Amino acid sequence: MTNSLDRSNMYKSIYDFSSNIESAFAIGEKILLNNNYSSINRVVIAGMGGSAIGGDVVRLLLSSSKNIPITVSRNYNLPSWVDENSLVICSSYSGNTEETLSSFDDAKNKNSKIISISTGGFLKDLSNENNLDFIKVPKGLQPRAALAFSFVPIIYLLIKIGIINKEILEKLKNSLAGLYESRNLFSQDNDDNPTYNLANHIFNTFPIIYSQDNTTSIIARRWKGQLNENSKMLAFSNVIPEMNHNEIVGWENNSQLLKKISIIWLVDKDNHKRNILRMNQTNSLIKNFSSNQHFIEMNGDTGIERDLKFIHFGDWLSYWCAIFHKTDPTPVKKIDLLKNKLSESI
Numbered sequence: 001m002t003n004s005l006d007r008s009n010m011y012k013s014i015y016d017f018s019s020n021i022e023s024a025f026a027i028g029e030k031i032l033l034n035n036n037y038s039s040i041n042r043v044v045i046a047g048m049g050g051s052a053i054g055g056d057v058v059r060l061l062l063s064s065s066k067n068i069p070i071t072v073s074r075n076y077n078l079p080s081w082v083d084e085n086s087l088v089i090c091s092s093y094s095g096n097t098e099e100t101l102s103s104f105d106d107a108k109n110k111n112s113k114i115i116s117i118s119t120g121g122f123l124k125d126l127s128n129e130n131n132l133d134f135i136k137v138p139k140g141l142q143p144r145a146a147l148a149f150s151f152v153p154i155i156y157l158l159i160k161i162g163i164i165n166k167e168i169l170e171k172l173k174n175s176l177a178g179l180y181e182s183r184n185l186f187s188q189d190n191d192d193n194p195t196y197n198l199a200n201h202i203f204n205t206f207p208i209i210y211s212q213d214n215t216t217s218i219i220a221r222r223w224k225g226q227l228n229e230n231s232k233m234l235a236f237s238n239v240i241p242e243m244n245h246n247e248i249v250g251w252e253n254n255s256q257l258l259k260k261i262s263i264i265w266l267v268d269k270d271n272h273k274r275n276i277l278r279m280n281q282t283n284s285l286i287k288n289f290s291s292n293q294h295f296i297e298m299n300g301d302t303g304i305e306r307d308l309k310f311i312h313f314g315d316w317l318s319y320w321c322a323i324f325h326k327t328d329p330t331p332v333k334k335i336d337l338l339k340n341k342l343s344e345s346i
Contacts, residue, residue, distance in 0.1 A: 028156030054150020095121020
């Protein structure tokens with residue numbers, strides 16, 4: 001299916017998520033590392049936007065299987081504790097993201113181990129000049145649509161370095177059948193499709209996505225970014241239990257504004273039972289201020305399968321919101337304009 005609004009075919013980019021994961025497996029299998037990483041005791045993934053989300057997804061999928069801390073850095077400088085025993089994975093789809101290039105320089109100054117992932121650009125040049133390991137991923141996608149190529153190669157890297165074991169790959173591969181099945185439903189433009197149906201309920205609102213900290217909160221961050229970039233909508237997110245200690249009280253004044261807010265609750269069966277209770281009770285306390293509330297839960301035998309389905313659901317949700325807004329989901333004009341203005345001041 002194509003839509004006349006979708007001139008760059010974001011539909012296909014989202015539809016191909018499952019097959020892109022399989023293609024990324026092939027890239028991962030071919031990774032050969034020339035440098036030694038035996039002293040590594042922590043990992044930092046430096047990136048912005050879609051590339052940084054790839055790092056977040058790695059953290060999410062490896063939440064129960066990693067042996068050392070993994071952090072995502074979204075800034076010009078790395079955390080102060082990064083040192084010669086840190087592995088810094090610089091991830092930039094274009095290879096020209098200025099914050100990531102700055103982080104590369106910071107890592108070099110700290111004598112950290114560095115591996116880069118990109119389609120090319122300055123990041124590839126810097127890697128070659130410094131005899132560093134570099135992983136090339138395919139061109140031709142929007143960075144946010146290249147998520148599979150952001151997270152799968154990193155998982156392979158961490159396996160080859162010995163930070164995680166390869167059993168994670170079997171779980172990833174076993175999740176693909178359910179993901180392919182989901183896309184056949186999520187890609188349909190009718191109310192039998194839950195992503196289309198939810199988009200129809202929220203596209204004319206300010207969505208807030210509530211989730212559990214450090215698990216579904218990573219998925220909520222992805223949903224927020226996709227609604228921003230694809231749907232050209234403001235969206236917000238916060239986490240349980242923290243919001244129960246502050247934001248919940250904000251649901252009181254400015255009642256006319258609150259009516260324009262929709263709430264999406266991301267629920268997983270592995271959430272802490274007290275957090276599930278908190279979600280249900282919070283929903284009851286604020287439903288008079290926003291009746292447009294939706295609980296979203298995925299099925300699947302493993303947490304990895306459910307996480308990937310959650311991500312895919314959110315991508316399609318953002319697509320259908322764009323279509324309801326009669327908006328082309330691909331262009332990100334304000335980002336491009338800002339980059340141009342920043343480049344003028346270098």
